[in-house]
Amino acid sequence: MTDSHGTLVRRRGLMLVMSSPSGAGKTSISRRVLELEPELSLSVSVTTRPRRPGEEDGVHYHFIDRESFDRMIAGEELLEHAEVYGNCYGTPRSAVEAALAAGRDVMFDIDWQGAQQLRATASRDVASLFILPPSVPELARRLRTRAQDAEDTVRYRLGQVASDVTHWAEYDYVLVNACFDESVERVRAILAAERLKRERQPGLNEFVAGFRNAGSYEP
């Protein structure tokens, strides 16, 4: 049997974790990659942050109040969670586990604290990518032209950039998001390479055993 990639060997789902300073482009890149990669799902986080115009509950985030958030932590329903820019964010466990069990890959748009927690609990399954903007002025321009946050929120997020970027070296891959289409293709290249990693193909032993008697093969 082959899947839609023509893969012959059973594969273990991977967790592609993407982080960046706010406004560097990870949401736009991840949306485009998801459209192009049928075997990839997005982990939809819970957050206590107010909904932005155009954001849909259950699609971009599950928007919940602080009480529900604390209840999810207490019930161990979150794979990781963190406070980021003054709001709480977390990754619901059940959807991720269901996707991985079905052999699907899962993409995460989470901050460096969440990435650290996922690496600590599931390092074998995690591939991580840090996205940088091309420059500070361009980052400021992107945050403002997105036009979804108040000016004081934009200023606060810009103020966090210096400390956000200190985490770049914790990631497997680093990408400067200058040309959008090129960035999308680079993320797809990372996915393609990660999918071919030996340890992500648990069916390889069995598959290779099928070549044992090649010497006695009679066409």
Ligand SMILES: Nc1nc2c(ncn2[C@@H]2O[C@H](COP(=O)(O)OP(=O)(O)O)[C@@H](O)[C@H]2O)c(=O)[nH]1
């Ligand atoms: N740890 C963690 N961080 C998250 C989660 N969901 C989103 N974030 C991060 O929270 C930060 C703020 O996200 P958001 O308010 O949507 O603004 P954005 O930075 O413009 O995308 C970003 O760094 C996200 O990657 C989550 O479930 N866990």
Ligand SMILES: Nc1ncnc2c1ncn2[C@@H]1O[C@H](COP(=O)(O)OP(=O)(O)O)[C@@H](O)[C@H]1O
């Ligand atoms: N390569 C790029 N060139 C120019 N603008 C970009 C690029 N990537 C993203 N953007 C724009 O920058 C803004 C912030 O991007 P977004 O994906 O929301 O960032 P993040 O999720 O990292 O906060 C959006 O308006 C988006 O359209």
